[in-house]
Amino acid sequence: MTSPLVDAAWQPSPLELSRRALRRRATTRSVLLALLSTLIVTAVLVAVVANTPGWTVVRETFFDPKIGLASVGPIFQGLLVNLLVLVIAAVCVALLGTLLAVLRSLRGPVFFPLRLLAAAYTDFFRGVPLLIVLYLVGFGIPALMIFPRMPAMFWGTIALVISYSAYVAEVLRAGMEAVHPSQRVAARSLGLTHGQTLRIVVIPQGVRKVVPALMNDFVSMQKDVGLISVLGAVDAVRAAQLQVAETFNFTPYIVAGLFFVILSWPMIRLTDIVTARLNRREQAGGIV
Template structure:
C-alpha cells in the first residue's frame, strides 16, 4: 500500500452535526421549559405569565446569544416551578377550607367542637401526662437495655457464643411480634403466673416492661449498625493501647456509634411516643382511654382530635429536630470527604 493510499484510508469522514446544534452535547431546554411554563400558567397565572415572559425572551435570544438565552430559560423554569408548587399548595388549602365549610361546618362540629373540648381539656391533659411519663422513662430504659443487647451481640470469641445466641433469639422474637400483642401478654399474662416480682407489676410497670422488650429489639439493631459504622481501626488502636474489648467499646466505639445513630434513634423514640397510646388496652387511664370515655359521654369525636393535637405537639418538634440532625451529619460527612 502506497503512502497516498494510507492517507486516504485513515482520512476521517464527514462530521455529523450534533442534534443539540451549536450548543454542543447539551440538550435544547426550550421544550421542557415551555411545558413547565404552561403548567404554571394553569395553576397560578400571575407567576406563570411572568415565567412565560422570561421564556419568550430566552426563545428570542436563542439563535444569537445562546448563553444568555439559557439564563433566561433557567429563570423561567424557576418562576414556573414556584407557580406550580404554590398553585398546588393553594389548591390544597382551598380544598381543606371547603371540607371544613361543607354541610354547615359538619367537620368542625364533629372533631373540633370547643364546647366539648374546653371543659374536658384538663382531664385529657392529665391522661396525656401518663403517656409522656411512660415515654420519658421508657426512652431511658430502652436506650440502656438496647445498648446492652447490642454489645452482647458484638462480643468476640467462641466463649461468648451462647450469650450472642440469646441476644439473637431475643431480637428475632420481639422484632417479629406486634407491640400490642406484647402488651397483652405482659400486662394480662404475667399477673396470672404467680411468679415473684413480675406478677405484682401494676399496669404502668407492665406497660413499661412490654414497651422495653419490643422497642429494645429494634433499637439494639440501630445501635449495632452504629457500632459497625465505626472503622475497625478505632477498636484496633484502643486494643493496642492495652484496653480490653469492653473498655474499647465503652470508651472509643460506643460514643462514636451513638453519635452516628442519633437521627434513627430519634425516629424510634417518635414511634415509641405514638405507641404509648396502645397501653389503653391494659386499662390505664391514659389520654386515649380518657378520650374514649369523654367521647361516649359527650356523643362527640372532639376528644379524640384533642388528644391527637397533644401528640402532634410532641412529635412534630422531634421530627424537625431529627431532620436537622440528619442534615448536620450529612454536612459533616461531606466536609470530611
C-alpha cells in the same frame, strides 16, 4: 498573612454583590411560590371536603369546639401519664438496647450462647406487634401471681421497654459494626481491653453514626406510648375514650391526637435538623 487593615478595608466586588442579590431574589421568589401553592392546595382540599354530602355530620361528630374545650383538662392529665411512661421507658430502652447490642458484638466462641440469646430476643420482639406484647405482659405476667399487684402503667412501661429495646439494639449494633476495624485494632494496640475499646472507642463512634435512626425510634415511641390504654391505664387516649363515652362525640379523640402531635413535633423537627447537619458534615468530609 494579610494585615488587619487590609481585612477591614475589603469590600465585595460588584459582581459578588449582584450574585448575592440574585440569590436573595431567587429565595424570595421560591418562598412566595411555595406559600401560594400551599394556599391553593389547602383551599381546594377545604372546598372539596366542605362540599361532601356527609361533612355536616362529620363536623358535628368530630369537630365540636364546645366538647373539645371541655375535654382538654382530663386529656391533659392523661397526657402527663404518657410523659412519665415515655421518660422512664426511654431511659430503660437506652440501657437495655445498649446491653443487647454489646452482647451481639461479643467475639469468640465462648460468648456464642450470649450472642444467640441476644439475637433470638431481637428477632422475636421485632417480629411481634407491640399490641400483642402489651397484652402478653399486661395480662399474662400478672396471671402468674409471682409479683405483687402493680398498676397498668407499670406493665405498659415494661412492654414498651421490651419491644423497643429490640429495635434500638439492632440500630446500635449497625452503628457499632460501621466503625472501621482499624479503630478496634488501634485501641487494642494501646493496651485497652475489649470492654474499654467498646466503651471508649466503638460505642461513641457507633452512636454518632446512627443518631437520626435513634431519634426516629424515639419519635415512634412517643406515639406508641398511647397504646398502654389497652391495659386500663388512664392516659390521654383512655381519657379521650371516657369523654367519648360521656358525650357520644368523637371530638376528644381529635384533641388527644393534637396533644400527641404537639408532643412529638419538636423531636421530629430536631431529627430533621440533626440529619441535615450530619449530611452536610459527611459531604464536607467531616467525621460523622
